Amino acid sequence: MSQEDALETAFGAAQNAQHSYLSTMGPLILAASHLGIAKDSRGFARLFDLAHALVIRECTSLEQEFGLIETQKKDIRTSRVFYHLTEKGRALFEHRTPAHG
Amino acid sequence: MTKQDCIKKPSGAAGGWGALKSVGRQLMGTGRPVSGAKTLLSLNQADGFDCPGCAWGDPEHGSSFEFCENGVKAVAWEATKARVTPEFFAQHSVTELQGWTDYDLEHAGRLTHPIRYNPETDHYEEVSWEEAFEGIAAGLNALEDPNQAEFYTSGRASNEAAFLYQLFVRLYGTNNFPDCSNMCHEASGVALSQAIGIGKGTVLLEDFEKCDLVYCVGQNPGTNHPRMLASLREAVERGAKVCVFNTLKEKGLTKFADPQKKIEMLTGGAEPTSTDYYRPRLGGDMAIFRGMSKIVLEAEDRAQAAGEAPILDHDFIREHTSGFEDWCNIVRATSWELIEEQSGLSRDEITAAAEMYLKAERVITTWAMGVTQHLHSVQTIREIASFMFLKGNIGREGAGLCPVRGHSNVQGDRTVGINEKAPESFFVALEKELGVTLSRAPGHNVSHTIGAMLEGSAKAFVALGGNFARAVPDSSLVADAFRNLDLTVNIATKLNHGHLMPGKASYVLPCLGRTEIDRNSKGERQMITVEDSMSMVHGSSGINLPASKTLKSEIGIIAGIAAATIGSDVVKWGEMAEDHDLIRDMIARVLPIYGDFNKDVRKPRGFWLRNPASEREWNTPTKLANFGIDDLRDQTEWQQIQSEAGKFVLQTFRSHDQYNTTIYGMDDRYRGVYGARNVVFIHPKDIEKNGLKAGDLVDLTGCFEDGRHRACTGFRVVPYDTPKGCIAGYYPEMNELVPHQTVGDQSDTPTSKSVIVKITPHQGA
Numbered sequence: 061m062s063q064e065d066a067l068e069t070a071f072g073a074a075q076n077a078q079h080s081y082l083s084t085m086g087p088l089i090l091a092a093s094h095l096g097i098a099k100d101s102r103g104f105a106r107l108f109d110l111a112h113a114l115v116i117r118e119c120t121s122l123e124q125e126f127g128l129i130e131t132q133k134k135d136i137r138t139s140r141v142f143y144h145l146t147e148k149g150r151a152l153f154e155h156r157t158p159a160h161g
Numbered sequence: 162m163t164k165q166d167c168i169k170k171p172s173g174a175a176g177g178w179g180a181l182k183s184v185g186r187q188l189m190g191t192g193r194p195v196s197g198a199k200t201l202l203s204l205n206q207a208d209g210f211d212c213p214g215c216a217w218g219d220p221e222h223g224s225s226f227e228f229c230e231n232g233v234k235a236v237a238w239e240a241t242k243a244r245v246t247p248e249f250f251a252q253h254s255v256t257e258l259q260g261w262t263d264y265d266l267e268h269a270g271r272l273t274h275p276i277r278y279n280p281e282t283d284h285y286e287e288v289s290w291e292e293a294f295e296g297i298a299a300g301l302n303a304l305e306d307p308n309q310a311e312f313y314t315s316g317r318a319s320n321e322a323a324f325l326y327q328l329f330v331r332l333y334g335t336n337n338f339p340d341c342s343n344m345c346h347e348a349s350g351v352a353l354s355q356a357i358g359i360g361k362g363t364v365l366l367e368d369f370e371k372c373d374l375v376y377c378v379g380q381n382p383g384t385n386h387p388r389m390l391a392s393l394r395e396a397v398e399r400g401a402k403v404c405v406f407n408t409l410k411e412k413g414l415t416k417f418a419d420p421q422k423k424i425e426m427l428t429g430g431a432e433p434t435s436t437d438y439y440r441p442r443l444g445g446d447m448a449i450f451r452g453m454s455k456i457v458l459e460a461e462d463r464a465q466a467a468g469e470a471p472i473l474d475h476d477f478i479r480e481h482t483s484g485f486e487d488w489c490n491i492v493r494a495t496s497w498e499l500i501e502e503q504s505g506l507s508r509d510e511i512t513a514a515a516e517m518y519l520k521a522e523r524v525i526t527t528w529a530m531g532v533t534q535h536l537h538s539v540q541t542i543r544e545i546a547s548f549m550f551l552k553g554n555i556g557r558e559g560a561g562l563c564p565v566r567g568h569s570n571v572q573g574d575r576t577v578g579i580n581e582k583a584p585e586s587f588f589v590a591l592e593k594e595l596g597v598t599l600s601r602a603p604g605h606n607v608s609h610t611i612g613a614m615l616e617g618s619a620k621a622f623v624a625l626g627g628n629f630a631r632a633v634p635d636s637s638l639v640a641d642a643f644r645n646l647d648l649t650v651n652i653a654t655k656l657n658h659g660h661l662m663p664g665k666a667s668y669v670l671p672c673l674g675r676t677e678i679d680r681n682s683k684g685e686r687q688m689i690t691v692e693d694s695m696s697m698v699h700g701s702s703g704i705n706l707p708a709s710k711t712l713k714s715e716i717g718i719i720a721g722i723a724a725a726t727i728g729s730d731v732v733k734w735g736e737m738a739e740d741h742d743l744i745r746d747m748i749a750r751v752l753p754i755y756g757d758f759n760k761d762v763r764k765p766r767g768f769w770l771r772n773p774a775s776e777r778e779w780n781t782p783t784k785l786a787n788f789g790i791d792d793l794r795d796q797t798e799w800q801q802i803q804s805e806a807g808k809f810v811l812q813t814f815r816s817h818d819q820y821n822t823t824i825y826g827m828d829d830r831y832r833g834v835y836g837a838r839n840v841v842f843i844h845p846k847d848i849e850k851n852g853l854k855a856g857d858l859v860d861l862t863g864c865f866e867d868g869r870h871r872a873c874t875g876f877r878v879v880p881y882d883t884p885k886g887c888i889a890g891y892y893p894e895m896n897e898l899v900p901h902q903t904v905g906d907q908s909d910t911p912t913s914k915s916v917i918v919k920i921t922p923h924q925g926a
Contacts, residue, residue, distance in 0.1 A: 082704070083189070088185050107185070109182055117704075120240055125706075138826070
């Protein structure tokens with residue numbers, strides 16, 4: 061399975077969880093984290109050509125509202141958030157797609 | 162930090178994408194709908210929120226989020242998880258917090274509870290909203306005269322909050338409205354009112370798509386309003402000229418990223434944003450436009466002598482203007498020697514800049530603080546307007562005047578009534594609406610407020626946002642005056658130094674941020690509105706959960722103070738706070754220009770507040786556009802220091818990690834400064850001439866003679882491409898060097914771009 065295909069599959073898995081994500085960026089953040097494609101907000105923003113603030117906002121929602129990710133550290137100057145999936149977040153992808161990285 | 166640590170190579174562009182990007186974006190854009198989700202596109206709809214950053218217009222969508230680096234920082238700044246709770250204040254005394262930096266205070270996090278200063282313990286302590294409102298009301302009602310109270314407004318305040326605020330203040334009995342615009346674009350308002358009958362710019366964002374020349378004067382959009390660079394870049398790409406007059410060489414004004422690729426907007430890019438870049442001396446802008454006017458008039462003379470088509474738009478001048486002949490006489494009488502010396506540009510350079518004007522059909526001139534914070538700013542802007550009148554470059558497509566405002570709603574606040582000398586028509590309309598008589602006595606602007614505080618006639622200070630004490634000139638002097646007040650009230654999202662100068666009774670009231678959801682007692686979401694620099698009014702409603710359940714909206718806080726202070730007989734404050742549509746209805750009744758406010762603001766992109774001057778309707782005493790008939794100054798500050806060794810003209814400005822007094826970070830990457838703010842930018846030859854080296858520590862001493870010693874000590878020298886004799890440094894740190902007595906003629910704007918200082922090697926550790 062190519063990385064693009066894996067991303068699409070993981071995205072679908074996260075989306076199917078029926079969480080009231082703030083936007084469709086939410087499941088993509090989760091999928092990218094699961095696959096090890098992007099594990100911080102700025103890296104994700106750069107990869108997908110998105111405004112960093114939107115990503116931060118989505119990360120805040122994923123962590124505070126749904127408990128799907130957890131912040132590991134935050135760069136004060138850039139507001140870059142480093143995160144990983146929580147157990148609840150990892151459960152979205154169990155038996156669905158292989159994790160990388 | 163070693164002497165060279167803070168000075169590094171300016172940051173460059175970045176980029177690089179993979180195939181994943183297109184897949185990811187496709188998934189987000191066309192993937193199966195997510196139940197209950199808001200898509201990214203919803204950010205551009207009427208229920209999105211307005212970026213709390215700058216006041217540049219939004220393309221195509223109104224209540225929008227056209228992100229730039231400023232927007233990222235502003236949103237992230239509000240969305241911090243850090244909280245400043247009552248426990249925080251139990252741990253830290255006010256005296257201790259006074260020793261923290263602006264940066265550290267802001268990064269302590271969001272304020273969560275209303276607090277009151279306890280002078281016995283030197284700590285802020287939690288107080289209920291009711292106690293706070295009653296205490297503030299008691300303090301205000303204890304004053305002998307309502308004019309002893311000063312009511313400051315930050316440009317972040319929404320139209321609704323600002324309107325309600327001025328309503329309360331006028332009913333309370335004063336017109337004291339020191340406003341952040343007094344410190345920035347007041348000169349634009351004064352000059353444009355005189356010249357074209359309205360104190361606002363005349364262009365829409367779309368005009369930048371039609372112009373063939375933009376003069377960009379005294380501004381640094383890369384840091385202060387980055388989205389403007391998108392318009393400049395697009396103009397350059399389609400072959401228009403963008404001619405910059407800016408004292409410093411600023412990276413954003415030379416190249417910028419593709420505006421459609423927001424990540425490039427965050428990282429810098431490689432496409433040009435200007436075609437011609439001139440670096441005048443501080444205070445030299447009026448001389449440039451005087452010189453260019455001479456060139457245009459001379460070209461007209463030649464054309465007439467040769468029987469060629471005229472250069473000037475004689476129809477426009479004849480039908481729409483007043484004072485042309487008198488102005489021409491002054492222009493022709495101005496010597497090139499004076500023009501060259503004041504501007505710092507050669508006659509050839511000014512001629513080259515003017516020749517663009519001769520060739521252009523549609524011209525826009527934009528400007529910001531580099532023009533407005535001088536003694537002669539009003540005259541300079543009048544000169545810019547006069548120059549633009551020559552070819553009728555106002556009131557038609559692709560042409561006009563464009564002062565670029567700072568904070569996101571600084572223009573709207575003035576429109577809805579934050580005005581210490583509001584027009585009679587506004588009072589009449591308010592009185593008709595309220596059924597009461599209001600005082601017409603002129604109130605205080607920022608300069609007057611500082612004076613009243615220093616002389617002791619001011620007894621109370623209420624701030625709707627902002628960081629007044631740090632933003633103003635002579636900031637430590639003003640800080641001392643704050644401590645003598647009977648009452649200080651600060652409505653804020655985060656802690657700043659303005660909160661740490663408590664008077665006898667002091668309250669800090671935490672409010673919702675622009676990005677946060679505001680619900681009334683029934684759980685219904687409320688919307689506010691703002692007006693951008695192009696007079697577009699659009700809605701904004703938050704999408705993030707509030708930082709604390711205890712927070713109130715600015716509107717709710719104002720309503721609470723008002724009800725407790727003057728009661729609800731005239732205005733039903735509680736009902737207004739519950740339903741912001743009611744506030745908008747009242748605004749539209751008092752200011753009919755808002756039309757069907759509640760309906761129109763819910764349209765995508767909101768609506769445009771009609772600007773008569775943009776349709777060549779001139780609400781001036783002459784009913785015409787007026788040429789400004791002013792001589793150049795006898796001497797600019799730069800000329801004044803030429804005979805005195807070691808003296809310089811200082812301008813204060815923002816770093817790239819800064820928004821007004823908010824310090825997001827310690828870097829200024831476009832200027833190559835990292836991790837430091839106590840720096841001074843000096844021309845390399847001036848560094849050498851004064852026996853200094855890059856990275857040396859120096860002391861800056863103010864030269865204004867009023868007996869007060871003004872100094873900033875231990876600042877590091879940074880070599881920079883600035884005209885000789887002109888130096889620069891960051892505010893608010895260097896506000897200490899700006900005397901409050903030197904203000905703009907007619908505008909009272911602090912002269913923060915032309916402060917004479919002396920530089921000496923740092924004395925002592």
